[in-house]
Amino acid sequence: MTVPGQARTVRPDADPGTDPAAAPALDGATPIVEQPRRSFVEQVMGLPMSVHVRGPLARDDRVARAVEAAFADLRADDAMFSTWKPESPVSRMRRGELRLEDAPERVRRVAALCDEAAERTGGAFSAWLPPAAGARPVFDPTGLVKGWAAEQAFDRLVDRLAALGPHDVLLSAGGDVVVGCARTDTPDWTVGVEDPRMRSRMLLTVPLRRGAVATSGTAARGAHIVDPATGAAPSGLLSATVVGPSLTWADVYATAAFVRGADAAQWASTLADHAVVLVDGRGDVRTVTGPPS
């Protein structure tokens, strides 16, 4: 079953005292119940956004309306943060027409988070990028906004669904995934981490009841990540995947690990409550688990 150096399961959340799936296994049989399930897909922020809901009302219109509201949340953040829509507050900031202190509250929150991300990653993540060598840095929170907006929409969806009884939810924002389980009688969500060289093949799978999995790499779009220090595409890694409690930070850390390249494993080992999967240029896989907080 195990291919050396490849197939390994990361389970940061495996403490049997807190894992609701493991706890009831008193007689050796976990009571897994087949619950109705439904998926929803929309394109937002140029990304396919997939939502899966599992639970008794998964195929009920009330769940469909709650999910539609989540997509509406995502579209609202797209209108706020898009660097492609000329009238978005972020586009106006980038043209110098709007100062940060005058920007909407959500934009200021994201700007503060971007500063925190730069701090937490030792500068490997930055929302202030020079558009060309020597030019004045321009605000581009895109690298954080996608994960943050997805997590915000996810959290609000979980709250809306709570009014309908316990349901499990999964949201994938173009390959960055956040899951939650309000039920205890369902199987874990299983998130596959793809092989950057062969995208239908999974390097490993991560069973999760609550938490996030985010990956940075070049496989899908070419070199869209640049090192803020050099302006060049980072080298050394094919992909970096981070498993952690929050999608916002898993996404930021994945970007930072990818930018760090050769230095990533050492840095990842300092990330409390996170597990990191690094695929180097030869395709070798390394998993690094940070300390518990």
Place this chain on the structure above:
Amino acid sequence: MRRIAIGLMSTLSGLVLLFSYHTSTNSGTALASTGTAGGTAAGQSDGTASADTSADGSTSSDEASSSGSSSGSSSGSSSGSSSSSGTYTGDAVMTRWGVVQVEITVKNGKITKSEAVQYPQGNHRDEQINSYALPVLAEEVTAAQSANIDAVSGATVTSDGYVQSLQSAIDQAHL
């Protein structure tokens, strides 16, 4: 034994899913693999026979019935003995380019080998497809047995690339 066979057939459906992902974006194929993407078998990930299946031998999947096109893919014939070893052949699944049929070899409840016993032959394009897809198929099942996944984390999938992504096949199975 029957339950083992059924659990494995679910995995087998996943193989067909993964195979068809390479060869075709035919939505019918993705739907035919519903039983696997639905996450039906609790014990499937370790290859043992703890899958809870209904008495008639079909996988008890709500999603399978709601998608309406899962017939065939989760059944199969077995030439194995009464132990959890043997060779199992899945049903043939029609893809855009032809028929795909997968056979797996099981020893002590673990899949040790998988191969397509029937795959599209003929034009040049098919040869290219086969030379690419079949080794992937074999590696997939023996390495991770990850057919039963709910989501794929990878480098950002764009809207354009989504149609061909494994995530889209999983989403399709649960619409």
